[in-house]
Amino acid sequence: MIKKIVILSLLLFSAGVFLFSENTDLKNISFQSDQVEDELLSSLLNEMNHEELLGQVLMLGYMGEEASPVILEWISEHKIGGIKVFGWNANNLSVLADTIGIMQKAALATPLGIPLIVATDQEGGWVRHVKGATSITPGNMAIGASGLPYDAYQTGLYIGRELRSLGINMNFAPTVDVYLNPLADVVGPRAFSNNPVQTGTLGTAFFKGMDDAGVISTAKHFPGHGNADKDSHGTLPIINSDKEFLESNDLIPYKMMIQEGLPAIMAGHLAFPHITGNDIPATLNPVFLREILREEMGFEGLIITDDMVMQGAQRNRTLAQACEESLRAGSDLLLVSRTPREHEKIWDTLSKLIYEDEEFYQIVYQAAEHVLRTKVQYLKREDAVPYIPEYKTDRSTIPATGSKDFFFNQAARSTTLIRKNTIPLSENSSVLIAGMFSEFRYKGRDFFPDSKILRIPYSFDSKEKWEIVDSILEQADSYDSIIFSLSRYQDLRVLKELSSLADQVVILSSLTPIYLNDLPWIRDAVAVYGTGEESFTAGFAAIRGDFTPTGKLPIPIDMPIPLEE
Known part of the structure; x- marks a missing residue:
């Protein structure tokens, strides 16, 4: 009897050792495991x-410049998929690099060691x-004015290299909105042009440049x-395009870039009632995310x-309801900027649903699979963006060499001579x-x-406004010319009152030149598309006759802009 008990104990011990060994192997699975893509994804998902x-x-924003205990808890305890760097986080590049390194270390210290997607909006030009x-x-519209895929590729490459240096591995760029409506001022110079094929060509080149930087x-x-004629930050734009027009x-x-392997697409808060039959925004609408983007266009990347x-x-x-609807509609990654209190409400709602609703669990599982696949494809590359930013030890990486x-x-190549009467002006x-x-x-000067x-x-x-107008009119006789910067409605309001100075006013347009539509009396106009030193240097050089501009207008100047006082 004793002999049987000893044998049984040995068998149970052996089985326990085997089971422990098997369990240990499973627990040793991590994002850094040396497995091929599909095997690693399967292993990670089975463990989660x-x-x-x-x-x-979830991709969350954080308050302040440094990694607060609150955001570190979200990373360590809730194991969020990503962090979004906003302008308020990025006042000091050294602090930003330190912060990103700290947050990635927190993510890598979790049991599965899954790193964060760290994203920002560094479109170039207006949005930085x-x-x-x-x-x-100079921005996207400048690239549209030169028309060169080389300019788009190099822009993406240089921006990508600078982000890489800071540990930022995703960029919400390029903007490939086709500039169809002159009232789409939230897009404006962020667009390449009003030509969809040119937009696709330049957008592809831009993304290939960033891709070569590992971003x-x-x-x-x-x-x-x-x-659109409204800004989705403040309201829901209702766009009356039908499916054929779209x-x-x-x-x-998007079709062009998907064919070239585009890894991610951001959905906008935009309603198209003539297509969907309702005013539910695309971010919450399965017609756009599942039917059109996934099924019809064949996109397999991250939404x-x-x-x-x-x-x-x-x-x-x-906000919590919107997040639920968006996931059900087909989104993979929810971007939520602030605040921590709202983050908690979202988590409470979604974490309850994922246990109670099997369909919702499957939706989240599929979305997480898309997130993880993107991470495996990009963050395990040989040239992957380092988790610990290079900028911490090498400040020469920003601005990028060259x-x-x-x-x-590029600013000079894109400079456009729109109207010519008295220019060039003498120094x-x-x-x-x-x-x-x-x-x-x-x-x-x-x-x-x-x-x-x-x-x-x-x-x-x-x-x-009238004080500005009167000041210019009173001084006009003292000058040969008046060079006026036109970049927004406020400038247009002043210029509308200066038509008596048609022989003197020279416009240096920056950002979008669309406002010239409402100034037919202007006889001299040069367009640049950025607001940096390089753009204004090129613009003034053209006005002075230092070179002949070769840029082409990326949008037509033939549609008047409604002007309201």
Whole structure:
């Protein structure tokens, strides 16, 4: 009897050792495991519980410049999939690099060691969330004006290299909205042009450049923000395009880029009632995300939402409800900027659902699989963006080597001569230089030493507008020419009152030149598309006749802009 008990005990012990060994092997699975893509994905997903899966579909913003205990807890406890770097996080590049390194270390210290997707908006030109010493580029519309895929590729490459240095491995760029509506001012110079094929060509080149820097590109704002007349940050734009129009315009860049292996797409908070039969935004609408993007267009990559805090997503619903609807509609990664209190409400709602609703669990599982596949494909590459930013030890990586010369030459290639009467102006001309941007004013003085500067305020009411107008009219006789910076409606309001000075006013347009539509009396106009030193240098050089501009207008100047006082 004793002999049987000993034998049975040995068998049980052996079985226990075997089971322990098997369990240990499973627990040793991590993101860094040396497995092929599909095997690693399967292993990770099999090890993840409901809440770990849910964490992967969340990309959260954080408050302040440093990694607070709150965001570190979200990374360590909830194991969120990503972090979004906003402008308020990026005032100091050294602090930003340290913060990203700390957050990645927290993610890598979790049992499965799954790193974070760290994203930002560094489109170039107008939108540049990470400032400091990073490159100020002429922007997408400048690339459209030169028309060169080389310019798009190099822009993506240089921006990608700078983000890589900071540990940022995803960029919400390029913007491939087709600039169809002159009132789409939230898009404006962020678009390449009004030509969908050119937009697709340049968008592809841009993403290939970032890809070669190891950064994940995210084309936006699907299905297209370029025909909207409202800003989805503050409201839900209702776009009356039908399916045929959308297929022939807005969707073409996405189709082209998907064929080239585009890894991620950001959906916009945009409603198309003539296509869906309702005003549910694309971010929450399975017609766009599942039927059109997945089934019809064959996109297999990552679908990210625009910030769910934006009003375009929350119309008649809470933030938590909007997040649930978006996942059910087909989104993979929910971008939620702030605040921690709202993050908790979202988590409470979704974590309850994932246990109670099997269908919702399967939806989250599939979304997490898309997130993890993107991470495996990009963050395990030989040239993957380092988890610990290079900028911590090498500050020479920003701005990227060679970027300054490239972006100046690109600004010059894109400079466009729109109207010509009295230009070029002599260097010795007596000039009044009027504009909002300090770079414009002081660069103008460099080119025309015998000049006076008039600062145009950022904002002004009707009374203040007339004070500006009267000041210019009173001084006009003292100058040969008036070089005016035109970049926004406020500038247009002033210029509408200066038609009596048609022989003197020279426009240096920056950002979008669309405002010239409402100024047919302007006889001299040069367009640049950025607001940095390189762009204004190129623009003034063209006005002075230092070179002949070769850029082509990327949008037509033939549609008047409604002007409201």
